[in-house]
Amino acid sequence: MKNLKYSAGAVSKGFWFQAFKKYNDLLNRGYKDKEIKEMQEKDNILLAPSKSYGKKMINEIAKRTKALPDEIKDIFSRLTLSDQKILNLLGIMMTDRLFFEFMYEVYREKIIIGNLEFDNSHTRIFLNNKSEQSERVANLTLQTKKRLSGAYRTYLKDAGLLVEEGGLSIIRKPILDMSLEAEMKNKGMYPYLKVFLGE
Incomplete structure (x- = not known):
């Protein structure tokens, strides 16, 4: 993680959960990364609006998936939809240092202190x-920072970690599958696990 440079890449990347799920389902059915990328190129399996956008999506989804330990990828198909979304978020955290630090320093902190109300000022x-x-x-423009703020909010909402209640945005702590939690402990992924557990 320390080798990753800070990046504002999130402004141009969606949560793309359906694409992440499709890619991982195909991996679990025995297809290789190269074959899935060829399927996207030929048949637009991710239903992307253009060829170039489809290529960008599949490359990013593959990058998120490759960042996950094999043992976690192997249990993907057995997890609930909400835990599969957490895995997609985990893939983003593992490939985007700035977003990981946001999750660690803002999201996790809010769970620890019990102040679950969230707005863009955070x-x-x-x-x-x-x-x-x-x-x-520091060199990011105000516009880029604003778009980053929007992207992070979207990631949280799409992962089910931010819900609207009575006109307020409220942080939600996930209930992780026990096997997922165990694998994260075993694979030296405790900093990431601490984010979700609020520890």
Whole structure:
């Protein structure tokens, strides 16, 4: 993770859960990465609006999946839909350092202190703090930071970790499948697990 540079890549990447699910289902049925990419190129299995967008999607989905330990990928098809969404979010966290730090420093912190109300100011404060620590983040335009804030919010909502209640956005702590939790403990993924457990 420390080798990853801060990036604003999230502004151009969706949560893309249906694509992630399709890719992992095909992997679990024995298809290879190259074959799935050829299927996308030929038959647009991800239903992308254009060929170039489809290529971008499949490459990003493959990158997220490759970041996950094999033992976690192997249990994908046995997990509930909500846990599969968590795996997609985990893949994003493992390939996007800035988003991981947002999850660790903002989302996890909110669960720990029990202040579950969330608004865009929390992301703004996070990005301002990062700007003081990193020239790369400091050089992002205000527009990019605003779009990043929107992307992070969308990721949380699409993963089921942010819900609307009575006009407020509320952080939700997931209930993880025991086998997923065990694999994350076994594979040295405790920093990521701590995000979801609020520890």
